[in-house]
Amino acid sequence: MLRLILSGFFAYAALSCVIPIIPSYASSLGASVLLSAIAAGVFALVPALAMTPFGFLSELYGRRRFLVGGALTSVFASFLYLQSNTALLLVFSRTLHGLGSALYVPSLNALVADISEEKRRGEAIGRLQTALMLGFFAGPLAGGLVSDLHGMKSAFILALLFSLLALSLLVGVRDSCKPKDMARPKLIFPKELASFYAVMFVGTATSSSLALFAIPYYAPDMGLSPQQAGILVAVLFFFSALIRIPAGILADMAGRGLVAVFGMAVTAIGLFSATKPDLPFIFLASLLCGAGNGIVNTAVFAAASDYENRGYAMGVANTVLNAGIFVGTTLAGYMAGFLSYQNMMLTLAIVTLASSPLTLSERFGRIFKVER
Numbered sequence: 001m002l003r004l005i006l007s008g009f010f011a012y013a014a015l016s017c018v019i020p021i022i023p024s025y026a027s028s029l030g031a032s033v034l035l036s037a038i039a040a041g042v043f044a045l046v047p048a049l050a051m052t053p054f055g056f057l058s059e060l061y062g063r064r065r066f067l068v069g070g071a072l073t074s075v076f077a078s079f080l081y082l083q084s085n086t087a088l089l090l091v092f093s094r095t096l097h098g099l100g101s102a103l104y105v106p107s108l109n110a111l112v113a114d115i116s117e118e119k120r121r122g123e124a125i126g127r128l129q130t131a132l133m134l135g136f137f138a139g140p141l142a143g144g145l146v147s148d149l150h151g152m153k154s155a156f157i158l159a160l161l162f163s164l165l166a167l168s169l170l171v172g173v174r175d176s177c178k179p180k181d182m183a184r185p186k187l188i189f190p191k192e193l194a195s196f197y198a199v200m201f202v203g204t205a206t207s208s209s210l211a212l213f214a215i216p217y218y219a220p221d222m223g224l225s226p227q228q229a230g231i232l233v234a235v236l237f238f239f240s241a242l243i244r245i246p247a248g249i250l251a252d253m254a255g256r257g258l259v260a261v262f263g264m265a266v267t268a269i270g271l272f273s274a275t276k277p278d279l280p281f282i283f284l285a286s287l288l289c290g291a292g293n294g295i296v297n298t299a300v301f302a303a304a305s306d307y308e309n310r311g312y313a314m315g316v317a318n319t320v321l322n323a324g325i326f327v328g329t330t331l332a333g334y335m336a337g338f339l340s341y342q343n344m345m346l347t348l349a350i351v352t353l354a355s356s357p358l359t360l361s362e363r364f365g366r367i368f369k370v371e372r
Contacts (some may be wrong), residue, residue: 001115001124005131007071007169008108012135014074014162015043015101016237017143018081020230021152022094023216028152031087033217037333039091040212044325046098047105047318055106055315063107063114064173070104071167073097078163081156098322106315113305113314125301126248133241133294137234144230152226193303193313197320199260200300202355203267204321205328206348207289210274211236212325213332215282218341222277232286239290240297247298256303263295264356271349275342285345297321 019040026039058066077097084090109128116124139162143155211233219229251259270288273281300317307313335344 001112003169003173004108004112005128007067007166007173008128009131009135009138009166010162010169011071011074011101011104011108011166012132013139013142014078014135014159014166015097016136016139016233017158017162018094018155019140019212019233020144020216020226021147021155022090023213024220024226025152026087026090029085029087029090031090033336034330034333035087035091036217037213037330037336039087039094040216040333041208041326041329042091043094043098043101044208044322044329046095046322047102048323048326049319050099050102051106051318051322052312052315054102055110055318056312058107058110058315059312063111064170066103066107067111067173068167068170070100070102070107071163071170073100073103075160075163075167076100078156078160081159082153084156101322102318106318109301109305109314109318120252123245123248123252125305126245126251126298129244129248129294129298129301130241133237133244133290136237137241139234140230140237141234142230144225144227144234147230148225148227193300193307193316196256196260196300196303197316199264199355200296200317201320201324201327202352203264203293203296204324205331206271206352207236207267207293208325208328209332209348210271210285210289210345212329213336214274214341214344215286217333217336218277221341222279222282224279228279232282235283236286236290236293239287240294241290243291243294244298247295248302251299251302256299256306260296260299261356263292263297263299264352265292266295267292268349268353268356271345271352274345275349277341 023036023040026036031039054066074097077093077100080093080096084093109125112124112128142158146154146158215232216229219226247259247263267289270285270292273288274285301314304313304317332344335347339347
């Protein structure tokens with residue numbers, strides 16, 4: 001399991017190390033504000049569309065081939081970043097990296113769940129999610145630093161190195177069982193998880209608006225360098241990582257639903273903090289949004305791991321998560337055209353808080369409260 005966790009760490013570091021420079025780099029290539037926002041969030045569009053079928057297919061054909069295929073695609077996408085001399089080519093490269101993520105992530109989650117103890121599955125998912133978010137923490141931090149020191153394209157070289165490390169760690173990894181030995185999966189949408197998916201979509205969309213668009217895009221207006229923007233984004237992902245193991249343990253003890261609603265409340269408080277565009281408040285916002293997002297997503301993935309066809313259920317969860325990233329980032333770019341930064345953050349905070357009651361229905365809590 002350690003090799004899988006380390007591979008996931010480097011895969012996410014490769015995906016995230018270019019976050020601090022993508023919007024501004026796209027703008028330097030002549031992109032509009034909206035196209036810059038699309039460049040920042042498009043890596044999540046393909047996963048939003050493809051993670052569900054890829055998760056289902058991993059049930060039929062085994063996890064490993066999807067893991068390796070995704071890692072190889074990410075290596076190629078990272079190489080293409082270096083060739084991106086137009087905004088459209090940059091968007092294409094980022095989209096291709098998203099395809100690699102769509103192949104890789106559902107199988108990684110499902111394989112870790114396959115080999116974990118049933119009674120500690122929430123904890124195992126929490127450990128994996130912690131490693132992935134630590135990758136998202138280390139990536140922007142390293143990308144912002146090397147960009148300050150050696151120019152923006154150095155972040156693309158870093159993405160290539162991280163992608164190669166993620167691929168190399170998959171050497172020797174095997175499926176937990178042969179595909180033909182698995183129970184044949186059924187392509188039936190897990191309706192019991194619908195409320196979980198809805199909450200994760202909203203929470204991811206609103207926190208992504210802050211981390212992937214607002215902080216990098218408004219950094220110059222707030223007097224922040226690429227390195228400082230990278231640190232603020234990294235703080236969000238670091239606290240998202242830090243909270244996931246205790247969130248997984250709490251989800252095993254208290255139930256998935258109650259943990260999810262708590263995470264949404266924390267995210268909303270963070271977005272309210274972001275309405276004041278001063279460094280201490282943005283730092284606090286990043287901390288709280290990261291922690292809240294980590295709590296919500298761990299609870300949702302733990303719930304998905306309880307589903308019979310967990311590869312498919314986790315594929316849907318990853319689809320929802322990435323749809324939230326793309327929609328939130330793109331919507332933030334659209335709102336920037338007619339809302340001030342402060343009003344944008346206030347709107348996102350209200351939407352997040354208003355969505356929290358989705359997790360409080362009696363049926364929702366009854367189905368997914370863990371029985372000991």
